[in-house]
Amino acid sequence: xxxxxxxxxxxxxARKLLITTFLLCFGLMIYLPFLMIAFRSVGKxxxxxxxxxxxLTLEWYRWAIEVTNIVDITKNTLIIAVLAxxxxxxxxxxxxxxxxxxxxxxxxxxxxxxxxxxxIPPIAYALGVAQVFYRLHLINTHFGVALAHVAVCAxxxxxxxxxxxxxxxxxxxxxxxxxxxxxxxxFFHVILPLILPGILSSxxxxxxxxxNEFTLTLMTYGKDTTTLPVRTYLAIGEGYWEVTSAMSIIxxxxxxxxxxxxxxxxxxxxxxxxxxGV
Amino acid sequence: MLKRGSKARSALFTLLMLxxxxxxxxxxxxxxMMVTVVRSFRPEGELVGWTGEHYVxxxxxxxxxxxxxxxxxxxxxxxxxxILFSVVLCLVLRRKPRGHRFFRLTMLIPRVxxxxxxxxxxxxxxxxxxxxxxxLIQFIPLVEEPIRFNYTIxxxxxFYTWLYFPFTAVTTLSTLESLDPAIEExxxxxxxxxxxxxxxxxxxxxxxxxxxxxxxTFMAAFGAFSIPLIAGGNYRPLSVEIYKQINFTPxxxxxxxxxxxxxxxLQVAFLTFYMRILRRPSA
Amino acid sequence: MSEQMIELRNVTKRYxxxxxxxxxxxxxxxxxxxxxxxxxxxxxTTALRCITGHNIxxxxxxxxxxxxxxxxxxxxxxxxxxxxxFALFPxxxxxxxxxxxxxxxxxxxxxxxxxxxxxxxMIRMEKYASHYPRQLSGGQQQRVGLARALVYQPKVLLLDxxxxxxxxxxxxxxxxxxxxxxxxxxxxxxxxxxxxAEALALSDRVAVMNAGRLEQLGTPDEIYxxxxxRFVADFIGLSDFIVGTISAVHAEKKTxxxxxxxxxxxxxxxxxxxxxxxxxxxxRPNNVDLLPASHAGGTNVFPGVVDKTTYLGDxxxxxxxxxxxxELRVQTDGxxxxxxxxNVQVHLPLPLCRxxxx
Numbered sequence: 052x053x054x055x056x057x058x059x060x061x062x063x064x065a066r067k068l069l070i071t072t073f074l075l076c077f078g079l080m081i082y083l084p085f086l087m088i089a090f091r092s093v094g095k096x097x098x099x100x101x102x103x104x105x106x107l108t109l110e111w112y113r114w115a116i117e118v119t120n121i122v123d124i125t126k127n128t129l130i131i132a133v134l135a136x137x138x139x140x141x142x143x144x145x146x147x148x149x150x151x152x153x154x155x156x157x158x159x160x161x162x163x164x165x166x167x168x169x170x171i172p173p174i175a176y177a178l179g180v181a182q183v184f185y186r187l188h189l190i191n192t193h194f195g196v197a198l199a200h201v202a203v204c205a206x207x208x209x210x211x212x213x214x215x216x217x218x219x220x221x222x223x224x225x226x227x228x229x230x231x232x233x234x235x236x237x238f239f240h241v242i243l244p245l246i247l248p249g250i251l252s253s254x255x256x257x258x259x260x261x262x263n264e265f266t267l268t269l270m271t272y273g274k275d276t277t278t279l280p281v282r283t284y285l286a287i288g289e290g291y292w293e294v295t296s297a298m299s300i301i302x303x304x305x306x307x308x309x310x311x312x313x314x315x316x317x318x319x320x321x322x323x324x325x326x327x328g329v
Numbered sequence: 330m331l332k333r334g335s336k337a338r339s340a341l342f343t344l345l346m347l348x349x350x351x352x353x354x355x356x357x358x359x360x361x362m363m364v365t366v367v368r369s370f371r372p373e374g375e376l377v378g379w380t381g382e383h384y385v386x387x388x389x390x391x392x393x394x395x396x397x398x399x400x401x402x403x404x405x406x407x408x409x410x411x412i413l414f415s416v417v418l419c420l421v422l423r424r425k426p427r428g429h430r431f432f433r434l435t436m437l438i439p440r441v442x443x444x445x446x447x448x449x450x451x452x453x454x455x456x457x458x459x460x461x462x463x464x465l466i467q468f469i470p471l472v473e474e475p476i477r478f479n480y481t482i483x484x485x486x487x488f489y490t491w492l493y494f495p496f497t498a499v500t501t502l503s504t505l506e507s508l509d510p511a512i513e514e515x516x517x518x519x520x521x522x523x524x525x526x527x528x529x530x531x532x533x534x535x536x537x538x539x540x541x542x543x544x545x546t547f548m549a550a551f552g553a554f555s556i557p558l559i560a561g562g563n564y565r566p567l568s569v570e571i572y573k574q575i576n577f578t579p580x581x582x583x584x585x586x587x588x589x590x591x592x593x594x595l596q597v598a599f600l601t602f603y604m605r606i607l608r609r610p611s612a
Numbered sequence: 613m614s615e616q617m618i619e620l621r622n623v624t625k626r627y628x629x630x631x632x633x634x635x636x637x638x639x640x641x642x643x644x645x646x647x648x649x650x651x652x653x654x655x656x657t658t659a660l661r662c663i664t665g666h667n668i669x670x671x672x673x674x675x676x677x678x679x680x681x682x683x684x685x686x687x688x689x690x691x692x693x694x695x696x697x698f699a700l701f702p703x704x705x706x707x708x709x710x711x712x713x714x715x716x717x718x719x720x721x722x723x724x725x726x727x728x729x730x731x732x733x734m735i736r737m738e739k740y741a742s743h744y745p746r747q748l749s750g751g752q753q754q755r756v757g758l759a760r761a762l763v764y765q766p767k768v769l770l771l772d773x774x775x776x777x778x779x780x781x782x783x784x785x786x787x788x789x790x791x792x793x794x795x796x797x798x799x800x801x802x803x804x805x806x807x808x809a810e811a812l813a814l815s816d817r818v819a820v821m822n823a824g825r826l827e828q829l830g831t832p833d834e835i836y837x838x839x840x841x842r843f844v845a846d847f848i849g850l851s852d853f854i855v856g857t858i859s860a861v862h863a864e865k866k867t868x869x870x871x872x873x874x875x876x877x878x879x880x881x882x883x884x885x886x887x888x889x890x891x892x893x894x895x896r897p898n899n900v901d902l903l904p905a906s907h908a909g910g911t912n913v914f915p916g917v918v919d920k921t922t923y924l925g926d927x928x929x930x931x932x933x934x935x936x937x938x939e940l941r942v943q944t945d946g947x948x949x950x951x952x953x954x955n956v957q958v959h960l961p962l963p964l965c966r967x968x969x970x
Contacts, residue, residue, distance in 0.1 A: 055683045070421050074432055077418065080491065081435050084450025085442075087460060091453055102463055146350030153343045165350060168358045170545070172552020174568045175593045178575075178585055179361025182368065202357035209350055263443040265555050269572075280443050287449060287559050296453075299446045310434065310441045511699035517686045518664055518693040518770075519713035519760065525687075529712070533703045 085303065092296035111297040119282065121298060127193065128262060128278040134197030135261035136254050139204035143253055146205075147212025152219070162213075169206045173266040176202075181270040191273020199267040204257040211256060215249025255313060259306055362593075369586035374579065383587035397595065400566040402482070403557075404550035407489035408497075411546045412539055414490065415498035419505050420527075433502075440495045444555045451488050452479055452560055480562030488556050493549045497542035504538025505531075544603065551596050567592045616675070617642040617800040618663060618768060623672035625658050632658040633669070634824040640802060641816075645794055647803040649811040650821035651847070656804045659821070660772055663802060665689055677767055692761030692799075696773040698753040700745040706732070706756050707741040713764040731759040734793070751782045758793065769794065769801045775810065787814060808848050812836060820844050842968055845894045852900070852940045854893040861885050867962065874936035878911055879965040892968040897943040901959035902930065902950065912960040916940070918950050934958050 091097070092111055094104025115121045146165070150158060168176065180199050181190070189195030219242065227237045265280040272281055279302040286295040372380050387393050418436070422429050439447055455461050455478035462475035478484040508531065516526045554568040561569060567588065574585035618640040625633040633655045640646045648656035661667040662674055665686035673682045681689055700709050708715075711728045719727070732738040735755040745753055754774060761769060774790070775783040791814055794801050805811055811818050812832040820827045820835060820843075828835060828844045839845035842853065856872025861881055868881040870891050877893060885891070908915065916934035923929075928949055930942045940958065950956055 059683055067426075070426055073417070073421060074426065074428070077432065078435055081438050083460060084447060084454045087453040088446070088450045098458075100458070100463060100466070102460065142349040142353050145346035145348075149343050149346040149350075153339075155343065155347075165354055168354075170548055171593070171596070172549060172554065172568065174552055174554045174571055175589050175596075176358055176361045176365065178571065178582070178589050179363070179365035179368075180357065181575075182364050182582065183361050198357070201353060205350065205353050205357075259441065263441075265443055265445055280445055283443075283449075284445055284555065284559065287445075292453065295449065299449055303442050303446050306441045306443075307438070310437065509697065509699065511695045511697055512701060514664075514666060514686075515693065515695060515699040515757075515760070516701070516712070517666070518689075518691055520687050520690070520716045520764070521712075522685075522687050525716055529716075530701055534701075 088296045088299050088303075091292055092300050094293065111293045112301075114294050115297045115301070119286070119294065119298070121279075121282070121301060124277050124279055124282050125301065127276055128280075130193050131197045131200065131268075131276065131278060132258050132261040134193060135200035135204050136257045138197065138201045139208040139257040139261075140250065140254055142201065142205045143208025143212045143257075144250070146209045147214075147249075147253075148216050150209065150213035151216025162210075165209055166206045168202045173203065177267050177270040180267065184271050190271055191276050193276055196268055196271050196276050196278070197261070199271045200261040200264050203264060203267065204260050207256045207260060208253045211253035212246075212249055215246050215253075218249075219245055252313070255309060259309055263306060365586045365589055368583055369590045371583050373581055373583045383584050384591070387584070387587060387591065396565065396567055396570055397591075399482075399564055400551060400568075400592075400595075401599075403485055403489055403553075403566055404547050406486045407493060407550040408543050408547040410486065410490040411494035411497045412543050414494055415501045415542070416532075416539065418498055419502040420531075422502060423505050436495055436498050436502075439492045444492055444553070445559065447492055448488055448556045448560045451491060455479055455484065455487075479560065480564070482564065485557065485561060485564060488560055489550045489553060492553070492556060493546045496545035496549060497539065500538045500542030500545075501535060504535045508534055544600065547603070548596065548600070551599075552592070567595075615641055617644075617677055618802065619673075619675040620659060620662060621673045621675065623659065623662050623669045623674065625655075625662060625667055625669050631824045633662065635672070636821075636824075636826050638819060638826060638829070640800060643798055643800055644816040645791070645801040645803060645814060647805060647811040647815040647818045648821060649805060649808060649818050649847075650827075651806055653823075654821040655824040656806075656821050657772060658824075660770055660802060660804050663768075664691060664693060664770060690764075690766050691768050691770055692764070692766035693770045694754070694757045694761050694772065694774045696776050698745070698750070698757045698777070700753055700756055700760075702745055705742050705744055706737065706748070709745070709756055710759045710763050712760065717764065727763055731763040734762075735759045735789075750778050751786060754778065754786065755789075758790070762793070762797065762799075765797075767800065769799050771801065771803045773805050774803075776805075776807075783810070790814070812848070820847065822847075838966065839894075840968065841970065842892055842894075845966070845968060850897045850941065850943070851894045852897055852942075854938065854940075856891060856893060858885050858887050858889045858891050860887055868967075870967065872935070873938040875914055875934070875938070877960060877965065878962050879967050880963060882967065882969075884969055885967070889969065892970065893965055894968065895960055895965050897929075897941045898927075899961060899964040900940065900942040901961065902932070902942055902944055902948070903957040903959055904948075905955040905957060907957045910959065912962055912965070914958050914960075916956050916958045918952050918954045918956060921950065921952060923949075932956065932958055 090104060093107045093109065095106035095108040095110070097104035149155065150162065155161065177199075180202065184190050184195050184199065187195075189198065223241060223245070224237060227241045232240065263280060264278075265284065268278050268281050269284070272278065277285075279298065283295060283298045283302055286298055289295075369383060370379050370381065372378050372382070418432075422432060453459055457475035457477070461478070465472040465476060466474075478487070512534070513526055513530060516530045521529065552568055553566070554572070557564065557566050557569045558572065565573065571585050571588045571592065574581040574588065616639045618638075620636050620638040623633050623636045624631070636655070636659055638646075638659070648659060650656050658667060662669050663676070665674075665681070665684065669682065673680055675681065676689060676691075701712065704712065707728055710731050711724050714724045714727060729738060729741070732741060735758055737752065737755055737759070740748065740752065740756075745756070748756065754777075757774070771790070775786055778786060787810060803811075803814060812835070815832055817829065817831055818835050819829045822843050828840050830838075835844060836848055839848060845851045845853070854870075854872045854877070856870040856877070858868055859871040859876065860869040862868065863881065866881050867878050868885045870877050870879055870893050872893065879893060903913070905915070907913070914934050916932040918930055919933050919939060920931040921928060924943075926946060927943050928946060930944070930950065932940050932942055934940055942958070
């Protein structure tokens with residue numbers, strides 16, 4: 052190896068070192084908070100300048116389950132999420148079909164409009180939602196909270212489903228009819244399998260959105276419809292970091308699992324909720 | 330005759346399909362916003378009558394200016410930090426270093442978990458007994474006492490950046506990856522070194538992507554609610570101000586609505602200004 | 613001053629399991645236009661990128677103008693390059709695009725202005741100085757690419773399939789422009805293409821590449837008339853191949869006889885030929901004569917039957933069954949036309965029969 056080649060390789064590896072350090076720090080910044088919460092949730096007697104809790108225990112989780120009634124709260128969260136997903140999908144499929152397969156005047160404008168609730172942070176219109184719901188006696192009902200969630204879930208559903216329907220090649224349907232399939236059979240054998248991944252994808256997104264939703268829930272919840280995010284917030288106010296951490300772990304695990312599960316199929320842009328034309 | 334009929338039918342059908350979406354939009358967003366607008370002009374606790382007192386009262390308070398300035402300072406700083414960080418991150422990731430797929434996923438984590446949890450984790454991590462301070466005290470000789478990160482403005486900016494940088498990073502990365510590599514090679518051959526290529530060719534060409542993402546970051550940061558709620562300490566940006574009004578007994582809906590309207594107006598105004606000034610002719 | 617402008621010495625480049633360049637040694641003379649020709653995946657672009665520095669060879673060296681530049685980064689090699697998809701900077705005007713290399717070299721504004729306008733005049737685009745690339749046609753963009761590559765007077769101009777993205781008619785026009793420009797500037801050029809017509813029309817010398825290796829290096833006529841391997845013979849122009857054995861060598865007459873498919877074909881003899889050796893005979897379809905059945909007899913005249921005919925306007929394309937299990941493709945001008953089933957006499961003119969010994 053010539054001297055120059057060695058020299059260049061050294062500079063190249065210094066660069067690599069810098070990059071590795073950078074990425075390492077990045078990874079740490081993102082994951083350490085969760086790790087910290089995790090340890091806090093199983094730590095006993097963790098005071099002072101200790102890196103790790105001296106004792107591990109599950110009593111905080113037990114506390115969360117028994118005292119704070121986390122099972123019911125999780126049930127609430129799931130019920131609301133399922134309701135929200137159902138409603139959002141029922142809204143999303145026809146809208147997605149319309150946007151994806153029909154020429155609509157001012158489509159871009161309409162799409163931007165529909166995505167407005169996701170672009171404008173919820174606190175601004177959550178106020179109005181709360182007032183309207185009070186009048187309609189929807190506060191503290193599972194249906195009510197789920198309906199509020201639809202405001203932020205439906206845009207996702209519409210976005211994903213319109214892309215799904217857009218991707219449905221007209222010619223495949225034509226080929227099906229040429230092969231002899233009537234509309235019903237075409238639907239079940241051709242259309243449905245093709246749009247199913249899109250529908251599943253949108254359902255996963257809307258589920259995570261509803262599951263994690265805080266602001267709108269805060270405005271529309273009540274004693275019987277407390278969700279995990281809200282309860283966690285209340286717990287932070289109460290000051291018991293350990294129990295709060297336990298609750299947070301319970302809250303956060305599904306999201307991370309879902310993320311790693313679907314990471315192969317979906318483009319990151321969709322998850323982040325960006326859209327064209329900003 | 331038949332053709333015209335079916336065209337009309339098709340249009341009607343399309344409209345029907347759009348109806349649920351439009352209904353949802355109007356019912357869950359537009360109408361509530363209108364309610365808020367109207368409520369902001371009503372006297373507190375009443376359902377009739379018009380008054381501008383909530384706006385006047387809020388805007389004439391010296392506190393109001395502080396709140397608004399705080400909100401802007403937090404959002405703009407977070408946006409700038411996000412841009413800086415995202416550009417570096419994306420330039421690193423696009424060369425596909427070891428484990429880049431893992432880091433692309435990592436980029437999304439702040440958006441997939443509830444903001445609350447991220448804030449909680451950061452509070453613990455940066456607290457006086459958190460690992461960051463433990464590390465600094467043990468390994469950095471100059472640091473004797475734990476540094477206060479939480480409940481400070483720089484700390485809040487860090488929280489905001491942590492939560493909202495993915496918007497910028499994702500769009501920057503996708504723009505970066507859609508760049509034709511031949512263009513950079515051409516700059517290379519023409520005599521530009523790595524920095525010159527970045528400065529004269531790459532950055533100008535990904536600017537639209539960076540800006541698109543940073544708009545999202547800014548909007549999210551401007552309206553951030555759960556974070557300042559639990560980690561803001563004595564600093565209360567506009568979103569928390571709104572919530573505070575509702576927490577009085579009896580709840581001050583009109584005051585809250587007025588503040589919400591001011592917030593929405595500021596957001597729209599800034600956005601329009603931002604887009605007009607900074608929009609370049611697309612490459 | 614060395615006569616060689618560019619040298620690739622034993623350059624080898626691997627991509628994982630793929631051997632993109634296998635021990636390539638190539639010398640390009642000062643002022644010549646050398647074309648790297650070959651099918652996709654043959655390694656011609658890899659070799660070009662070794663010259664530019666975008667690829668660093670795993671083994672071997674790259675020398676430019678008497679200096680070992682193997683480890684010199686691209687931006688210091690003082691080369692000019694034209695790309696297949698033009699690669700103009702979309703966010704800069706034509707003027708800024710062409711002036712970019714000068715700006716990098718910190719030339720003062722006035723001088724820069726002068727040189728850019730001169731370059732634009734050279735390609736007849738001075739009126740388009742304030743246009744953006746997206747406002748230009750393909751041909752115009754490519755000319756701007758040329759100007760940008762030449763404005764700082766590099767020692768070498770590299771062209772990576774510059775005409776592939778243009779339509780056929782434009783391609784022919786641009787071919788002449790490029791050659792003209794290169795001649796006027798007296799610059800050394802390396803041209804990469806898979807289009808053999810382009811290679812034969814443009815080059816001083818052609819390097820035919822296949823599967824990472826250099827198959828043959830020569831002038832266009834040498835490549836066309838005297839290919840040294842089956843691949844080159846097949847790749848350039850149309851060929852008829854006949855596999856046979858050398859049955860006799862007549863040194864005094866400077867001919868040899870190859871027996872194949874039941875025919876004894878006389879060919880020009882070369883020193884390497886010896887009886888018993890396997891040989892590949894090839895002849896260009898347009899060099900084969902078709903005579904009516906009555907013209908039997910003579911050296912290399914064999915009876916045959918027309919299997920297929922295709923009318924191509926200016927030519928006729930025939931498949932003729934001749935000898936045992938041999939079908940020859942023959943192209944003749946439009947004058948005499950044979951039909952399927954006609955008996956003909958196939959004449960393989962001795963001087964035009966080429967033999968490849970592998």
